[in-house]
Amino acid sequence: MVKAVQAFIEFLRIERGGSPNTCKAYRRDLEGLIRFIGPERDPTSITAREIRAWLSSMQRQGANRNTVARGLASIRSFFRFLLRQGIIKKSPADGIRAPQKEKALPLCLSVDEAFSMLETGECRGFQQLRDRAILEMLYSTGIRVSELSGLDISSISLSPEMVQVKGKGNKERIVPFGMKAAEALKAYMPFRDALLERLHRREEKAAFINRMGTRLTPRSIERLVTKRRIETGMNSPVTPHTFRHSMATHLLESGADLRAIQEILGHASLATTQLYTHLDFDRLSKVYDTSHPRAHR
Secondary structure (H helix, E strand, C coil), X not given: CHHHHHHHHXXXXXXXXXXXHHHHHHHHHHHHHHHHHCCCCCHHHCCHHHHHHHHHHHHHCCCCHXXXXXXXXXXXXXXXXXXXXXXXXXXXXXXXCXXXXXXXXXXXXXXXXXXXXXXXXXXXXHHHHHHHXXXXXXXXXXXXXXXXXXXXXXXXXXXXXXXXXXXXXXXXXXXXCCHHHHHHHHHHHHHHHHHHHHCCCCCCCECCXXXXXXXXXXXHHHHHHHHHHHHHCCCCCCCXXXXXXXXXXXXXXXXXXXXXXXXXXXXXXXXXXCXXXXXXXXXXXXXXXXXXXXXCC
16 A cells, blocks of 8 residues: 555656645545555455545544545545556445535635735835735735745746746646736845845746745745734734635625636636635625615514
8 A cells, every 4th residue: 555655646746747735635645544444455455345434533533524525535536546557446435425525715804904914014125025025926816825936037027917827737827917016026026136146046946035045935935924914913814825815805806707717716617716706795795784774683
């Protein structure tokens, strides 16, 4: 099992272009199954009953339905890989139904809260200008934190204002951004170039770098957002993904086409983007309930 899982993860990483986080999640799920059935087991001997027992054990240990469903999805992908490799003749995961996922609405900032996060005042120096450019790009484009971290300077165009993003599965898309983000980038780029010049790292491709001249990691960007949230005095948690949800919701509330939002976010399925229609209706319902004279009980 251990060797088979390693081969599957390599297939995900190289052939499918899976992100490090995706590969890590698949590995974590499969290692959970290995611990349950034993590392010496041959993949051909695993039964559907054992997989169901493992999923049940996850639920007993407190895993929610989404975690259990993701675990089953990982197992299905693993056995489909073994099937294509000719290692097994039939997948034991076929016919196992996943629990219905919990549809939790994503945390979303109001327009005023988003502007509060972005209005950093006068910025001077490399770090302040870089941080403002990052915040503006997160809200303006709605790209994922891993996509922002992976941006190369050559992927950004200031005329017209657009960025070439490499998303999940190495799929590329073009995303526009607004005037405020463009202004922040124009202010930041000379400081980036000057730092790289001093460090003799002119060949560095990363758009957003640290003081050592190397690419900023997703974790560093998350810390940056947390720091800014604390500075604004907001109590609710804010992550880079919050900007993504907020941008999509604000576009929808302003009349943007759902199909256009799907393209901007890089969703493979429109069903994923349709989550924002539920979020928008939830807000609409609250406004109605508090405003309509016949809505009060």
